[in-house]
Amino acid sequence: MAPKADIQLTTDVLVLGGGPAGAWAAWRAASKGARVVLADKGFLGSSGATAPGGTTLLVIPPVVELREDAVQSRLKAGGYLSENAWIHRVLDEVETYLEKVGEWGYPFPKDHNGNPLRTHLHGPEYMKLMRRAVRQAGVRLLDQSPALELLRDANGVGGARGVNRLTGQEWEVRSNAVVLATGGCAFLSNGLGCNVLTGEGLLMAAETGAELSGMEFSRQYAPSSAFGSVTRGRMLAWSTLYDQEGRVIGRGDRAFGSLQQHLLNGPVYASINLADTEEKRRFLRHAHPIFFMPLERAGIDPFRDKFPLTLRYEGTMRGTGGLRLTGNDCRTSVPGLYAAGDAASREKVTGAISGGGAYNASWAICSGNWAGEGAAEYALSQAGDTGKRNLMPAGRYGLVQHSDAGRLMDVPQIISAVQSEVFPLSINFFRSEPVIRASLDRLHGLVPFLHDSVSDDHRHRVRAREAAGMVATARWMYSAALARKESRGLHALAEYPRLDPRQTHRILVSGVDRIHIRAEKVPHSSELTPEEGMVL
Amino acid sequence: MIELVSRERCIGCSICVKVCPTNVFDMEDGQLVIARQEDCQTCFMCEAYCPVDALYVAPYADRSVEVSEQALLHQGWLGSWRAEMGWTPGSETTMAARDTTPFFEQFTKTHRPKES
DSSP: OOOOOSEEEEEEEEEEOOSHHHHHHHHHHHHTTOOEEEEOSSOTTTOSSSTTSEEEOOOOOSOHHHHHHHHHHHHHHTTTOSOHHHHHHHHHHHHHHHHHHHHTTOOOOBOTTSOBOOSEEEHHHHHHHHHHHHHHTTOEEETTOOEEEEEEETTEEEEEEEEOTTTOOEEEEEEEEEEEOOOOBOTTOOOTTGGGOBSHHHHHHHHTTOOEEOTTOOOOEEEEETTOOOBOGGGGGGOEEEOTTOOEEEESOTTOTTHHHHHHHSOEEEEOTTOOSHHHHHHHHHHOHHHHHHHHHTTOOTTTSOEEEEEEEOTTTSSOOEEOOOSTTOBOSSTTEEEOGGGBOOHHHHTTSOOTTHHHHHHHHHHHHHHHHHHHHHHHHOOSOGGGSOOEEOOOSSOGGGOOOSSBOOHHHHHHHHHHHHSOIIIIISOOHHHHHHHHHHHHTTGGGGGSBOOSOHHHHHHHHHHHHHHHHHHHHHHHHHHOOSOBTTBOBTTBOSOOGGGOEEEEEEOSSSOEEEEEEOTTGGGOOTTTTTTO | OEEEEOTTTOOOOOHHHHHOTTOOEEEETTEEEEOOGGGOOOOOHHHHHOTTOOEEEOSOSSSOOOOOHHHHHHHTOTTHHHHHHTOSTTOSSOTTTTOOGGGHHHHHHHHSOOOO
């Protein structure tokens, strides 16, 4: 039995993660009459990929043709792995939730007929409102309280344990349902707001037996200034790109398609000089203030000067992989465990291509609501007292209580070892079988170090779990990548440059010590003709 | 990353300690300190939430730079992000209300210079 925690709570639903998906899940569960606790590593309002910047939403007017077009084009672009019904669900519901955000006080701009345009949210304002809404719904917030491991018994998941980073106090929340909304894993690549996304949520779920799906679709890098944190690829639509000698190598290429190749050859510079009037510059400046402010602070006029670019790796956050969902209520393969936002696989709505921006933001809102409602219903339908369940901590990797080694875990060393496998374009973007296999072997070699002892310092304990989460996530990514012997959506292998219609399936991974891999049929795959997909 | 806590301005309210997503700040004897600068993710949220504009986050995500409070004051950077967001008391409008993003695609289609 684990030692008694300093803070011991019993509730119906525990939500882990305080980004949009977690906030919506908590709000919805509470609205359904459940008692809810939300624990975030940082602070609901500032934490996560959405809060510091902003997010574009997928909203399509309720016109049959428009919706059907969007769904069909996504099906094709996403490598035939999305499911039309799920995209329709998102489109049908997201608007209702956005209306709520408007009612809560978000100042949506209006079109010339005075109708609110609910297609973009500035992060700080949005998440401040979400915090207020969640509190008013009666949710108990545990800020600065990273979860370290889930609790479980024979009936499934029943809560979590963690620490408060400010006080060092241990907390334990027992609940009949847990919503995991801890985001994707961005491997501490310093993208705006993304350093809280370190994969330990996925690890915690996998330690209880949960499966993951789509981890091979993790080849997304986002352009930012070489020195800065802000990633806004959209600005490249207005940029000219230059090489070191000042030669123009691209103009207005928002897809930044060849940026990866250019960066292998040497430094690349951008200037947003396609905005050639004051009016255009003012427009762009107001669209993404977070993009411009840091450049201005660095003394750069981005509309006239050239500034160096880099690509920051976005891991599974802008990939599409995560916990496999097994029902419309966003349940996972483990009873009592639900997943929302980037912690869940987004393949059902995005397929094999990036869910970044529009799709992910609307997904976070909808999946949060579905998971919150599903978790509330499940928790409230369970007979008996959560407090009487024989719940045990399920964590195994990078945790002090399971360590029998004398060696202290060298956390910074492990983190930098993982980063050196997943950051380089030469390994992870330009994927090839021998290179990925060798990298995966090196990553497997890190697993024994996750059993080294962890000091009592609570910050070290959190970091150790994050390191374990990153090791696990990287291994799932590359294991799945080797299992998909084709190129589809965000995944590519040099040896198999084409899409193979026979591989129109999902790749599921599970387990930590040993990684199990299996394929799952996509519901509509039998409807696809062999030609479909070949046109990509 | 975070480079400055203005001793003159900081009132020790510890809001930034609570708000920082990556736990960069500590309170030591009632004084705010940047305890783990290397963990700063350059997200500017502490600046946005600081009620007295006592913090400065430099735009460099991967390295620390020297800053001078006098120079920052002179250049108007202290509190500039909170002001731009419209979170400074007395602000007449917010960044969200001025947002032009919903028009971005159409604007780009209409106004971007055509390929030469």
